[in-house]
Amino acid sequence: MTSFNPGLSERSLVTLTVLFYMVTALVMVSVNKWALNTLALPWTLLWMQMVVAVFLLMVTHYTGLLKMPEIVSNTAKALIPLIAINVLGLGVNTLCLVYVDTSFYQIARGLVLPFTVLFAYVLLRQPSSKLVLVSCFTVFCGFYTGVTSEINVSHLGIFFGVISSITTSLHAIVIKKSLGAVNNSTLHLVYYNNVLSLIAVTPLIVLTGESAEISYRLSTDGFAAFHTFLIAGLVTGIFGFLVNLASFLQISKTSPTTHMIAGAVRGVIQTLLGYWAFNDIITTGRLLGIFLILGGGALYTWAKDKEMAAKDVAKPSYIPMTQQDLDGEEDDEEINGDDRKA
Structure with a gap:
């Protein structure tokens, strides 16, 4: 299947991809909070979102708009790490939203950057500069300031937020590694991810006791108790499909760092939406914490840009004239390419 490129430059395509991710993610979080305020059934909400997403993917397949792959067992087995981190990440994200504003x-999810740098060192053997470590410390100070300044903060919500930071950090890395299993097709990875995640989430509704809660509500209050929840589930299912696609597109078109920074900017707008739509109380400590988290993220981005610029300057500037020179240039390009991927 050919990729869609409506005559846009690479920079314009990246910009639109990031904006697409931010808008869909913002709507997703806001409607999720609305649904969970109605009924605290996080795994059921996730299940509904995945059902809608798979249905929409199948509609695009049978109408000829997109071509979905057949589920192959070998490919599915290769994607088990992605499915595990995706289900865990979605679960703790939703649970965190149940317990915090x-x-x-x-x-609550502010430790994404420190964990990203940590996993880059542990899993990819990438050491970090002093400036990057300073940015991580700044982010940690923002997290600490925001958490300790709250009087009635939910410790369980913070716990889920920390686990969410870990899964978010790993998710971008795992997506990059998983693309090879589906011939670098973002669409195929989205389809596999949704179908297999739906299968994994289904038994959790029973294991967490939410199925019993649903039965009790239906027997006592009838369908009326689920009217708002079902509408919210349908809306979040549609936007969940869009944000899933946007997330994969953004990571495949940009980098885990850009994905993280876009998430941080989204967080600022999300804070303002929380104040406006849900009457959240914005304390000085909360604002300072968000400022430090975003400041640390900006410092990290600046530091990484400096490192990339230094590598570009170090590249050889002569024009190779012999076959030996050409071979040497190819070796240099391979080394520099590996550095960029690392």
Whole structure:
């Protein structure tokens, strides 16, 4: 299948991809909070979102708009790490949103950058510069300030937020590694991810006791108790499909760092939406925490840009004239390419 490229430059395509991700993710979080305020059934909500997403993917397949792959067992086995981190990440994200305000959600999940740098060192053997470590410390100070300044903060919500930071950090890395299993097709990876995640989430509704809660509600209050929840589930299912696609597109078109920074900017807008839509209380400590988290993220981005610029300057500037020179240039390009991927 040919890729869609409506005559846009690479920079324009990246910009539109990031904006697409941010808008869909913002709507997703806001409607999720609305649904969970109605009924605290996080795994059921996730299940509904995945059902809608798979249905929409199948509609595009049978109408000829997109071509979905057949589920192959070998490919499915290769994607088990992605499915595990995706289900865990979606679960703790939703559980975190159950226990904290929308505006505090950014702080509760504020340790994404430190964990990203940590996993880059542990899993990819990438050492970090002093400036990167300073940015990580700044982010940690923002998380600590935001958490300790709250009086009635939910410790369980913070716990889920920290686990969410870990899964978010790993998710971008795992997506990059998983693309090879589906011939670098973002669409195929989205389809596999949704179908297999739906299968994995289904038994969790029973294991967490949510199925019993649904039965009790239906027997006592009837369908009326689920009216708002089902509408919210349908809306979040549609936007969940879009944000899933946007997330994969953004990571495949940009980098884990850009994905993280876009998430941070989204967090600021999310804080303002929480204040406006859900009447969240914005304390001074909460604002300072968000400022430090975003400041640390900006410092990290600047530091990485400097490192990339230094590598570009170090590249050889002569024009190779012999076959030996050409071979040497190819070796240099391979080394520099590996450095960029690392």
